[in-house]
Amino acid sequence: MDRLLTLEMFVAVAGEGGFAAAARKLGSSPPAVTRGIAALEARLGTSLFHRSTRAVALTDAGASFLGEARRILADLAGAEREVRGAQADPRGQLYLTAPATFGRLHVLPVVRALLEQHRDLGVRMMLIDRNVRIVEEGIDVAVRIGPLADSSLKAVRIGAVRQMLAASPAYLARRGAPARLAELAGHDLIGTMGPRAVNEWQFTSGRWRLEPRPRLVLNTVDAALAAAEAGLGIANLLSYQLADALAAGRLISLLPGEQPPALPVHLLFEPSRAALPAVRLFVAAMKARARMAGLV
Known part of the structure; x- marks a missing residue:
């Protein structure tokens, strides 16, 4: 056979x-x-x-x-x-993966534009807050936030994001804003489950253990964001996750001088797929999206 x-x-x-x-x-x-x-x-x-x-x-x-x-x-x-000379015209299925909130905010708009422009293209996207095995799961392009492990995959950096502390105006009016890192110990803290550990947060001065543990721990970024906006405490999230709430005044940034170094945002894919029309267009569109969104 x-x-x-x-x-x-x-x-x-x-x-x-x-x-x-x-x-x-x-x-x-x-x-x-x-x-x-x-x-x-x-x-x-x-x-x-x-x-x-x-x-x-x-x-x-x-x-x-x-x-x-x-x-x-x-x-x-x-x-x-x-x-077949199909390099200029993307078609078939494009398989993508990205962190859930980043994918909703920044990847879906790019996908929508590509689908509108190219009728022969289809997209399957996995939005999940864990690193998917790209080769084993047949992924064309993965969005990764944070340092990359050494591998044979091609990486294209499109921007960076920052860890930030934020709380609602109502919470700060009730409890006051921490002026120093040590003062976090006297505040209600909102933790998240998943890749970012809930028992320690990283700052410029190093890792700071949350003792006692956060009073509220949630399993999604959206839930942690909603809890912070509702005045339940201080959340530790990434800049792109907080951008809309900060711009609208629903949350206020805290201790900006303690923000740790920025985390890079990369697109990862197998080198053999770099020339595929859909991959080339997606990478270019994501670069443009990152510039437009101000992902520094």
Whole structure:
């Protein structure tokens, strides 16, 4: 059986979670997909899936091979686009991921413009506050905030954001504004769950442990922002998350001299995808968006 076809079958089974679903996606039949996977496993000399009557799951070897299989198919698709002269006209699916609030505020407007301008383009976007495995999950471009780990991925810096403390005018009228970092210990603090630890905040002078822990801990940025606007305490959020509330006067920035160094904002993608029309247009549009939004 054709090697590339068996790779497509393997990626489809892994992505769809079953042989029947993969067959529907490929316009094939379950027996054909089963034969294709068996041929691929025989060629590789290892099992790629654990099979049961209810589910199909990748083996360790299958999970390791999946990223390479997706890379091979992506490289082939890119080469075919170039040969067909499709470089100027984006089409097909663009897979994106970004932090939830950043994606809503800054990526969705770019996506909306691209979809309006290019009728043959589709976008699938995962807004989530964790780092998605780009190769393994088939992502074309990921937005990352903060220092980057060394990798073979291409990184394009589009701007930076800052950590800021903020509280509502009503809260500050009731409790007063802290003049020094040490005075935070006497205030109601709003913490968040997720990548940024709730038990310590970083400032120019170093990390400051929240002892006792924040009185209110929330699992989303939007909820923490709403709580701060409602006067429930002092929140520690990023500048792009606070921008609208600060501009409207619903929140007031505190201790600006204690803001730590800015966090870079990058777009990450595989080098092989840099020339794809949709990726090139998205990167250029995000650069323009970051300049317009004042992401310093």
